Amino acid sequence: MSLAASTITDLRAKLVEGTITPADIINDIRKANEAADPRVTGYLSLDYDAALAEAENADLSLPLGGIPIAIKDNINVKGQGCGCASKLLTGGYTSPYDATVIAKLRAAGAIPLGRTNMDEFAMGSTTENSATGETRNPWDIDRVPGGSSGGSGAAVGARTAVAALGSDTGGSIRQPAAFNGIVGLKPSYGRVSRYGLVAFASSLDQIGPMTRSVEDAALMLNVMAGSDIQDSTSAQIDVPDYTAGLDGDLNGLRVGVPKEFFGEGLDADVKASVDAAIAKLEELGAEIVEVSLPHTEYAVATYYIIATAEASANLARFDGVRYGNRAEDPADLLQLYTRTRELGFGEEVKRRILLGTYVLSSGYYDAYYLQAQKARTLFRRDFEAAFEKVDVIVGPTSPGPAFEAGSLTADPLQMYLADIYTISANLAGIPAMSQPCGFVEREAGKPLPVGLQLMAKPFDEQTLLKVGAAYERATDWHTRAPGA
Amino acid sequence: MANDRIDIHHTAKLARLELTDDEVQLFESQLEKVVGYVEKLSELDLSDVPPTDHAGTVHTALREDEPRPGMGTEAVVQNAPQSARDQIVVPRVIE
Numbered sequence: 001m002s003l004a005a006s007t008i009t010d011l012r013a014k015l016v017e018g019t020i021t022p023a024d025i026i027n028d029i030r031k032a033n034e035a036a037d038p039r040v041t042g043y044l045s046l047d048y049d050a051a052l053a054e055a056e057n058a059d060l061s062l063p064l065g066g067i068p069i070a071i072k073d074n075i076n077v078k079g080q081g082c083g084c085a086s087k088l089l090t091g092g093y094t095s096p097y098d099a100t101v102i103a104k105l106r107a108a109g110a111i112p113l114g115r116t117n118m119d120e121f122a123m124g125s126t127t128e129n130s131a132t133g134e135t136r137n138p139w140d141i142d143r144v145p146g147g148s149s150g151g152s153g154a155a156v157g158a159r160t161a162v163a164a165l166g167s168d169t170g171g172s173i174r175q176p177a178a179f180n181g182i183v184g185l186k187p188s189y190g191r192v193s194r195y196g197l198v199a200f201a202s203s204l205d206q207i208g209p210m211t212r213s214v215e216d217a218a219l220m221l222n223v224m225a226g227s228d229i230q231d232s233t234s235a236q237i238d239v240p241d242y243t244a245g246l247d248g249d250l251n252g253l254r255v256g257v258p259k260e261f262f263g264e265g266l267d268a269d270v271k272a273s274v275d276a277a278i279a280k281l282e283e284l285g286a287e288i289v290e291v292s293l294p295h296t297e298y299a300v301a302t303y304y305i306i307a308t309a310e311a312s313a314n315l316a317r318f319d320g321v322r323y324g325n326r327a328e329d330p331a332d333l334l335q336l337y338t339r340t341r342e343l344g345f346g347e348e349v350k351r352r353i354l355l356g357t358y359v360l361s362s363g364y365y366d367a368y369y370l371q372a373q374k375a376r377t378l379f380r381r382d383f384e385a386a387f388e389k390v391d392v393i394v395g396p397t398s399p400g401p402a403f404e405a406g407s408l409t410a411d412p413l414q415m416y417l418a419d420i421y422t423i424s425a426n427l428a429g430i431p432a433m434s435q436p437c438g439f440v441e442r443e444a445g446k447p448l449p450v451g452l453q454l455m456a457k458p459f460d461e462q463t464l465l466k467v468g469a470a471y472e473r474a475t476d477w478h479t480r481a482p483g484a
Numbered sequence: 485m486a487n488d489r490i491d492i493h494h495t496a497k498l499a500r501l502e503l504t505d506d507e508v509q510l511f512e513s514q515l516e517k518v519v520g521y522v523e524k525l526s527e528l529d530l531s532d533v534p535p536t537d538h539a540g541t542v543h544t545a546l547r548e549d550e551p552r553p554g555m556g557t558e559a560v561v562q563n564a565p566q567s568a569r570d571q572i573v574v575p576r577v578i579e
Contacts, residue, residue: 101560190540203538232545233538301522312499319500321574333575338502347510350501354511355518357499358490371525373535376530380536413517429539440577458539 022066042155065109073165088344099196117151146176178451189429190235193228256390272390273438312356397451
């Protein structure tokens with residue numbers, strides 16, 4: 001197996017043994033990228049020389065010493081561009097500081113390598129809303145890699161990155177993880193600092209790892225988690241060792257299956273894969289319990305009010321004054337704002353800014369935004385009630401496999417509805433993870449990965465990872481690579 | 485919930501977005517469809533439900549009130565689309 005296709009765990013063992021160097025890994029990633037179709041490598045830019053320079057001083061005694069990590073284009077890395085796949089920022093902004101997660105990864109010996117493609121400002125489910133690059137699914141070039149962290153998902157799936165960072169506002173880590181056949185973990189809200197993440201919806205956003213194994217996700221979360229004085233929403237609670245207990249069994253563990261996740265709209269083949277995964281968990285000693293999340297059908301409506309409202313406020317900062325690309329020769333200050341934003345933002349970003357502005361505007365706040373905030377309380381209560389009966393909740397990550405490119409671009413509402421299973425975890429702030437649980441075929445010889453989603457109580461990532469690791473040990477879905 | 489038509493021109497003005505005629509048409513129809521969908525929430529009785537604005541608890545991040553170095557003028561101005569004499573240049577505001 002090439003180094004680029006290895007897990008962090010395997011690479012760390014070889015680095016500590018002294019059989020490979022960090023430079024070997026970076027050079028192998030370069031080779032993998034040069035050999036792959038550029039549409040599936042997932043990157044917008046790569047600076048191998050800078051990474052090799054960092055690799056020379058890598059401290060291999062550290063937990064992630066010598067491991068290159070790909071970074072989504074909305075996370076600040078000092079000295080690098082941070083374009084959010086937008087014309088407004090790309091080429092017009094260089095990060096003057098490291099995001100807290102980057103500082104923590106560096107302190108643990110990791111080496112940031114490459115900026116991965118995404119839906120502009122993290123708004124989308126296909127990465128087709130990127131203004132700066134095209135990324136397709138490594139399992140089927142005619143399909144999307146999911147989104148918004150589609151570049152990170154494709155890179156890890158295509159074996160052109162060892163691991164990557166993504167961000168998840170309504171499923172943007174988990175859905176691309178499902179579509180690319182990898183592990184994607186959205187930690188609890190507040191578990192990982194958002195300082196240095198370009199904000200989309202501040203009460204929903206979380207940074208998380210995208211990896212090829214559950215253990216790798218645990219290794220990365222160990223480094224990334226923890227309170228941060230720079231983020232007043234980061235939780236001031238202890239961080240356990242997430243790698244401890246990964247080898248535990250599932251005897252006595254109660255697994256909840258929400259009936260609302262298995263109704264109309266779920267692809268029959270995806271359902272079969274998820275059902276088989278649930279049966280496997282039972283075989284491993286877990287007790288399967290049916291639970292109800294009765295407000296699931298209101299998740300998309302609630303989310304698209306709250307997320308767009310917050311986005312409209314957050315994206316007000318992109319006015320062409322302090323950073324980014326400014327419209328030329330504005331007649332006055334107001335025209336500088338309006339024209340910069342017209343030229344810089346893509347269609348989906350404008351659509352969401354308009355929707356968010358509308359639901360917050362005079363006369364509509366109570367009718368939409370306040371109602372959505374109240375509905376959000378119901379999601380929290382649904383999960384609280386379910387977690388009185390079970391330790392984890394499992395179901396599909398997405399209603400179907402990766403969409404065909406272009407199939408949903410003309411109908412934003414249909415695209416939004418495809419986030420039905422992932423959104424609730426963001427609304428409630430609970431941790432959730434997607435991991436590979438099978439394949440479906442839409443065309444002979446082109447298997448498409450299916451994701452199993454696991455959710456747990458707030459700040460109980462440990463149970464999530466324990467269940468995921470047990471399932472991984474009993475199956476081999478996560479070892480399969482596209483084109484293999 | 486509201487059932488009014490979306491005044492896209494007014495909303496765009498509030499959002500400081502200049503839209504083309506094509507965009508106005510496109511967004512008007514798409515947003516009416518989305519807003520029509522989110523009206524679903526009116527099916528819920530939320531009269532006695534308190535709102536949730538954050539899933540977690542937000543604490544006030546305090547530090548000692550001591551002067552400390554900031555980012556520095558050079559770092560702040562380096563990303564400005566237009567700058568002069570260590571300051572960001574914008575179109576004239578005062579008539």
